[in-house]
Amino acid sequence: MIYGICRSFSNFGHKTLTMASLERHQQIIDIVQQKGYESVINLCKTMKVSAVTIRKDLKLLEKAGKLYRTHGGASNTNPFITDRPVNEKESMQTAEKKAIGKKAATYITVDDSIIIASGTTMLALAREIQPQQKLIVITSALQVAAELVKHSNVDIMQLGGIVRQSSSSVVGRYAEEILQDFFCSKLYLGVDGIDFEFGITTSNSMEAQLNKSMLGVVQRVIVLADHTKFGKRGFSRICGLHDIDEIITDKGVSAAIVDQCQKLGIKITIAE
Numbered sequence: 001m002i003y004g005i006c007r008s009f010s011n012f013g014h015k016t017l018t019m020a021s022l023e024r025h026q027q028i029i030d031i032v033q034q035k036g037y038e039s040v041i042n043l044c045k046t047m048k049v050s051a052v053t054i055r056k057d058l059k060l061l062e063k064a065g066k067l068y069r070t071h072g073g074a075s076n077t078n079p080f081i082t083d084r085p086v087n088e089k090e091s092m093q094t095a096e097k098k099a100i101g102k103k104a105a106t107y108i109t110v111d112d113s114i115i116i117a118s119g120t121t122m123l124a125l126a127r128e129i130q131p132q133q134k135l136i137v138i139t140s141a142l143q144v145a146a147e148l149v150k151h152s153n154v155d156i157m158q159l160g161g162i163v164r165q166s167s168s169s170v171v172g173r174y175a176e177e178i179l180q181d182f183f184c185s186k187l188y189l190g191v192d193g194i195d196f197e198f199g200i201t202t203s204n205s206m207e208a209q210l211n212k213s214m215l216g217v218v219q220r221v222i223v224l225a226d227h228t229k230f231g232k233r234g235f236s237r238i239c240g241l242h243d244i245d246e247i248i249t250d251k252g253v254s255a256a257i258v259d260q261c262q263k264l265g266i267k268i269t270i271a272e
Helices: 004-012 020-035 042-045 049-063 088-089 094-105 121-129 141-149 172-178 206-215 253-261
Strands: 037-039 069-072 073-075 112-116 134-138 155-157 163-164 169-171 184-190 194-195 198-203 216-226 236-239 247-251 267-271
Touching: 020 042, 020 049, 037 042, 037 247, 037 253, 042 073, 069 088, 073 141, 094 121, 094 198, 094 216, 094 247, 094 267, 112 121, 121 141, 121 184, 121 216, 134 141, 155 267, 163 206, 169 206, 172 206, 184 206, 198 206, 206 216, 206 236, 216 236, 236 247
Parallel strands: 112 134, 112 184, 134 155, 184 216, 216 247, 247 267
Antiparallel strands: 037 073, 069 073, 163 169, 194 198, 198 236
16 A cells, blocks of 8 residues: 555655655555544644644645545545535435434424525425424525425515526525515525635535525524535635534534534534
C-alpha cells in the first residue's frame, strides 16, 4: 500500500518523502477511510506532529486522490455535490429521514404556524405530522402540500412561482414576495450540504435565495439533515451556521462532527 502512495506522490513531484512520512500518510488514509471523517486536531494527537505538518499531509493526500480536505479535517467522500432528481433522493437514507422527520414533528405546538422548505427530508417530516389542533403551514414543496392536505385542521399556503422539476418545489421572486406578509414560529429547512467553513448550502441558486427569504420571517431555524450531508458543499450558500438554531440529524453522524458542532455552539439533536 505504501508503494502505491509513493507512486501517487511521484506523479506530483514529491520524490523526497521519508519512510516516516509515508507511514504517517498511510495511517491518515486508514483513519479517514475507517471513520469517514477525522479532524486535524485528532490527527495531530494520533501522529504526534504539528497542525502545520498534518495540513501539509492532507494537501498531498488530496492531490494524490486519497481523500478530500474539509474545514478542520479530512473526509473520504467528495464534499462537492450536484443536483439529483427528487425521486432518486427519496430512495436514499429513508430510515434516517423518517427518524429525523418524526423527531422534528414533535416540535410543533398547538395552533402553530410554520414554514416547511423543499426536499425529501421535508416530505418525511410532513408524513409524520399528526396535528391535534389547528396548524398553519407555508411551503414551497408541492409534495409537502399534497401530504398535508389530508388533514382537515391544517391550513396550507402553497407558495407560487417557477416549479423546479428536479425538486417538485417552487422558486422565484413571486414566492419570495409572498413571504414578506407573514411571520412564523419555525422554519424547517432541508439542505444539500453542511460545511463548517462555507455554511448551509443547496445545489440551486434560486432555491437558496428563497430559503434566505424564509430565514427572515421566522423565530427559529431548524435544519433537518441526515449524516451524509455533513462535510458537503452545494453550489449555492443559504446562510452561515450562526444563522441557524438547531440541526436534527440521525445516529449515523460521527462523534467528530457532533464535537465540532458543539464547539461552534450549534445545537445538534440526534434522532433515534
